[in-house]
Amino acid sequence: MAKLELRGIRKEFGEVTALEGLSLEVGSGEFVSLLGPSGCGKTTALRIVAGFERPTGGELLVNDQDVTHVPANRRNMGMVFQAYSLFPNMTAKQNVEFGLRVRGADRAERHRRASELLELVGLSARADRYPHQLSGGQQQRVALARALAIQPAVLLLDEPLSALDAKVRVQLREEIKRIQTQLGITTLYVTHDQEEALSVSDRVVVMSEGRLEQVGVPADIYRNPRTPFVAEFVGTMNRFDGRVEGPDAVAIGSTGTRIPVLEPHGRGVGEPVLVLIRPESVGLEELPNGAAPAGGLMEATVLLHTFLGAVTRMGLESPVGTLIADLPSVRALTLSPGTRVGIRIDPSGVRLLSP
């Protein structure tokens, strides 16, 4: 197990800055994900850690030793790639043995380790198959076994599931987490899929335009986004411009509709704020024909339903604009489009940010 540290890593490609002084510590045995949209610099950061790119500035340390200028093949970092990267001329077993072979391990040791790892990824029965005889998911499992065979200090995964179909993706990500926990290996995982990052990571690093936006445990990233970018990239948000009405309320929209808030925001009355509301914090109550909404409720009309399985996402037309609400599907089915509803917002689900 190893500790990984990135200190002020910068990377420029000509006039384009891919990374602007990225600093991050990954503890021994920790699973950290770099999450962000395409072009945010997450893969560049991973490739610098792997040794495939030289940083323009900054330092990279493994167990407090500077490895910034150590070539990739001497870093002892196993990597699983986005593209299928198995050697086509070798069987699954030969692929797993390759790292040990180039290090001069004897045949018995190679055989034992490869069998052990193929067992770990559930592919013992396919040890003698060539890559083209394996499915995409199986190929990535073999790639994982190959990366682990050399007992790397750090395991690097560069969007390893992006080429797989949805079901295999979920199975394999759970398997990666199981194996990582079992081996206790320090892992840096790159993905643009927030669900993937939130479900497997000990900590998530959200990146945007070469900068680190927020680092935290998945629940904290989801519940307490610190920037508008994180709020909108991780999960779905209702976003409104508003102003502070008092210690426990903000007004949103042109109508100045009051929304209760819980968090101690420390802002003065009248100060402009960005009001973010998670869809699951929007509650709905059906209004009887002609009835006005009771106190604390905002009137709205159901526009559309999007069935997502256990949850149904509902589009609502309200005085403050269009709102999104997530409701259990059993309940949502009773509220057909056109139904008048009263909206109640859970103050614990409202987040205020500076605009």
Added chain:
Amino acid sequence: MAAVTVEPSAAVAAARRRRPSFWAVFWLVMAALYFLVPLYSMVQFSLEVAPHRYGFHWYAQIFADPLFRSSFLLSLRLAIETMLIGLVLMVPTVYWVHLRLPKLRPVMDMVAILPFVVPPVALVVGLSGVFTVAPWLLGSSQILALVYVILALPFTYRSLDAGMRAIDVRTLTEAAQSVGAPWWKTLFFVIMPNIRTAMLGAAFLTLAIVMGEYTISSLLLFNTFAVYIYYIGNTEAYQAAALAIISFVLTWGAMMGLFFLSRRTGAAGPAGVAVTR
């Protein structure tokens, strides 16, 4: 017992697919005649010992000629040397261009066709400069191998370039490096096995070029196989036909050798995928 029946429409469609059209057969026959008639005439001529009497007399004379053996062995040795020098020089070069200098590919493409543009006579004149720098090459047949490497460059480069394009050089290299392989082990154990067909193709084309090259060897006064064929062609008509057939069989044999070698070793296919064993 359940009977297996085939839908009549499906059977008819299958039969239609199997039966080639008249025009397909016609053009196939025409193409075959275009190649086979001259070959047949040449075989017949080479076997004619006397009017209406056939045998292997001219073939026996060729094989008994010490000049045939020496010229053939010289060309074969030069071909092997050219193949080795060409591959040792070009495999790492094309690999590095694909891996680190992809922007250089158009330049490489242009450089690789230069031997087509420069006439062999000009190449020979240019060699005088080489002899002043390396006088020990004067009179040595090794100079031919060096020149042939340049002559074969367009074919060697194209073949290796196509082979490298068919595999993901960068990902395979990085995958090998990530488990600790230095660049030369990556090249030997990962890249080269996956471009084996391309390497064999380059080697075969080199063999064909060297075995048939006449101008340069003739100007530099070396008795290579092509020079011998030319000499026999000018002096012995029947032996020339027999020699042409021998040359054809040798070329065909080399091609078949390449074909079986690539099949036996399960070389990488067009998509960089190993052939099923």
